[in-house]
Amino acid sequence: MTKNSSKLLHTEDWLAVWIGFIIIAAGLVAVLTGWFDFSALKFKTWTWGETVTGAAAAKVVPLGQQLASGAFWLKGLLTLCVLGVMFAVGAKLTGEKFSKFIPAFIGVFLLSVVVRLISAEFTLNRYLEWAFWALIVGMLISNTIGTPKWLKPAVRTEFYIKTGLVIMGFSVLFSNIAKFGLYGLGIAWVVTPVVILFMWWFGTRVLKMDNKPLIITMASATSVCGTSAAIASGAASGCKKDDLTMTISISIIFTVLMMVLEPVIIKACGMTPIMGGALIGGTVDSTGAVAVAGSVLGGEAEKAAVLVKMIQNILIGFIAFFVALFFATRVDKKNGQKVGAGEIWTRFPKFIIGFFVASLIASFVVLPLAGADQVKAVNGVLDQYKNWCFVLAFVSIGLDTNFRDIARQMKGGKPLWLYIVGQVFNIVLTFAMVWFLLSGAVFPIPTLD
Amino acid sequence: MKGLVTAEDARRRLSVGSVAAVLVGALVLAAAVYIMIHGLGLNPDLDFGAGAYYYADIPDYQKTLNWDTFTARLPFWVYLLLFLAWGALMWRLWKRIDR
Numbered sequence: 001m002t003k004n005s006s007k008l009l010h011t012e013d014w015l016a017v018w019i020g021f022i023i024i025a026a027g028l029v030a031v032l033t034g035w036f037d038f039s040a041l042k043f044k045t046w047t048w049g050e051t052v053t054g055a056a057a058a059k060v061v062p063l064g065q066q067l068a069s070g071a072f073w074l075k076g077l078l079t080l081c082v083l084g085v086m087f088a089v090g091a092k093l094t095g096e097k098f099s100k101f102i103p104a105f106i107g108v109f110l111l112s113v114v115v116r117l118i119s120a121e122f123t124l125n126r127y128l129e130w131a132f133w134a135l136i137v138g139m140l141i142s143n144t145i146g147t148p149k150w151l152k153p154a155v156r157t158e159f160y161i162k163t164g165l166v167i168m169g170f171s172v173l174f175s176n177i178a179k180f181g182l183y184g185l186g187i188a189w190v191v192t193p194v195v196i197l198f199m200w201w202f203g204t205r206v207l208k209m210d211n212k213p214l215i216i217t218m219a220s221a222t223s224v225c226g227t228s229a230a231i232a233s234g235a236a237s238g239c240k241k242d243d244l245t246m247t248i249s250i251s252i253i254f255t256v257l258m259m260v261l262e263p264v265i266i267k268a269c270g271m272t273p274i275m276g277g278a279l280i281g282g283t284v285d286s287t288g289a290v291a292v293a294g295s296v297l298g299g300e301a302e303k304a305a306v307l308v309k310m311i312q313n314i315l316i317g318f319i320a321f322f323v324a325l326f327f328a329t330r331v332d333k334k335n336g337q338k339v340g341a342g343e344i345w346t347r348f349p350k351f352i353i354g355f356f357v358a359s360l361i362a363s364f365v366v367l368p369l370a371g372a373d374q375v376k377a378v379n380g381v382l383d384q385y386k387n388w389c390f391v392l393a394f395v396s397i398g399l400d401t402n403f404r405d406i407a408r409q410m411k412g413g414k415p416l417w418l419y420i421v422g423q424v425f426n427i428v429l430t431f432a433m434v435w436f437l438l439s440g441a442v443f444p445i446p447t448l449d
Numbered sequence: 450m451k452g453l454v455t456a457e458d459a460r461r462r463l464s465v466g467s468v469a470a471v472l473v474g475a476l477v478l479a480a481a482v483y484i485m486i487h488g489l490g491l492n493p494d495l496d497f498g499a500g501a502y503y504y505a506d507i508p509d510y511q512k513t514l515n516w517d518t519f520t521a522r523l524p525f526w527v528y529l530l531l532f533l534a535w536g537a538l539m540w541r542l543w544k545r546i547d548r
């Protein structure tokens with residue numbers, strides 16, 4: 001076997017790409033042909049007894065009823081088998097023993113089931129992402145009884161994250177770039193990199209932070225779309241697990257506030273729905289929160305918010321690509337060292353290529369050929385596998401994290417100030433762009449059907 | 450002397466920035482907990498919030514995918530060119546800032 005083909009089969013980066021592609025292919029075949037049901041386990045919403053009204057009430061299924069269903073256990077077994085087999089083979093190819101990996105994976109998977117169960121609770125899932133609960137569950141174990149030694153072979157954060165990102169590539173439709181014409185491009189694409197550069201400058205020059213992976217991870221989360229962008233940029237820059245934990249925790253907590261307060265402030269300012277929606281789409285981190293906050297301002301605002309956010313989400317892959325390139329050519333090189341094309345290729349995280357290929361196939365092959373309904377159905381299946389990969393990753397981070405390490409990373413509150421100042425800059429710049437493009441003062445106000 | 454904390458050390462540790470960060474952090478956390486306890490900002494007609502959602506959950510998601518929510522005036526390649534040109538400019542600027 002040649003050296004190159006050996007790398008294709010024995011490095012975590014490439015294995016993540018292959019596993020991601022196999023899952024995407026299986027999802028496509030299952031949905032487009034209807035031959036089999038490939039959907040993974042997903043808890044339906046349940047409550048502790050809260051009063052639920054509106055359309056959401058119809059979707060609440062008591063937890064006991066869910067657990068008593070045979071289909072539930074069958075889906076659970078399918079998810080465990082699909083992911084277990086894929087990751088076990090991957091782990092074996094990177095030198096792990098089956099006998100150690102399989103029981104460890106079952107353990108981490110069961111913890112992930114607990115996380116998904118908690119994050120399906122009606123109130124909890126509306127405010128805090130599963131990533132938050134995964135970190136909490138993992139950290140509770142590691143900081144109390146300690147992570148059992150037998151679980152450690154399956155604590156493989158990067159492997160799960162990279163695989164999840166490749167699967168996520170299929171849902172990031174590059175063709176969305178023109179969805180809102182120059183308006184969307186201006187609000188999403190002009191502002192996003194400027195915010196990243198500002199936060200880079202503020203973090204390195206003003207706060208004098210030397211942890212550059214943390215700065216770029218936080219800048220991506222703030223300017224693009226919260227958790228997903230943090231995961232992608234964090235993996236591309238090689239940030240530490242503590243950095244990712246801190247970034248995501250800060251982003252999630254602030255998203256709760258912004259989701260509720262931003263529409264109230266926008267209403268109080270008397271902004272038009274299309275301007276308010278676009279501002280929400282450009283500044284609220286999480287996509288779900290964007291849709292909810294936009295809906296408070298009405299249908300048109302919700303559409304504008306979702307359109308802007310969808311365009312922003314395209315940027316995840318590009319930003320991760322350039323972050324990886326920047327770190328390979330500038331941050332990780334030694335003084336005076338010249339980095340040639342070969343070295344850049346060696347250092348470049350290959351899962352980003354998998355992400356792009358998946359995105360291009362979805363945008364320019366599957367969407368035109370199969371149509372939007374089928375793309376939605378395929379994404380509905382793949383989304384669950386992506387979520388399972390990320391939950392496995394965040395449980396792994398929690399199992400590997402010490403509270404003291406996180407406290408040490410706070411370094412005088414600098415990461416918090418970086419986020420706050422960056423987010424304020426993001427809001428001001430996005431507002432300026434929204435006014436410029438959508439107020440009618442300079443350009444005609446667009447119509448959203 | 451090792452083990453002794455000088456007044457200077459203590460002052461450095463308790464800088465204004467870190468005290469303010471703790472206060473702001475606590476305030477933000479308290480506000481988030483308040484919001485969650487009181488169920489503020491939710492839309493009863495949307496079966497998701499900040500944490501549990503997917504595009505496929507968003508009402509009329511297919512409509513947005515079908516290109517008819519907004520009619521773009523320029524051809525796709527123009528947007529692509531603008532996208533790439535702005536990206537290239539930002540890349541150069543980033544390298545300059547990092548000098």
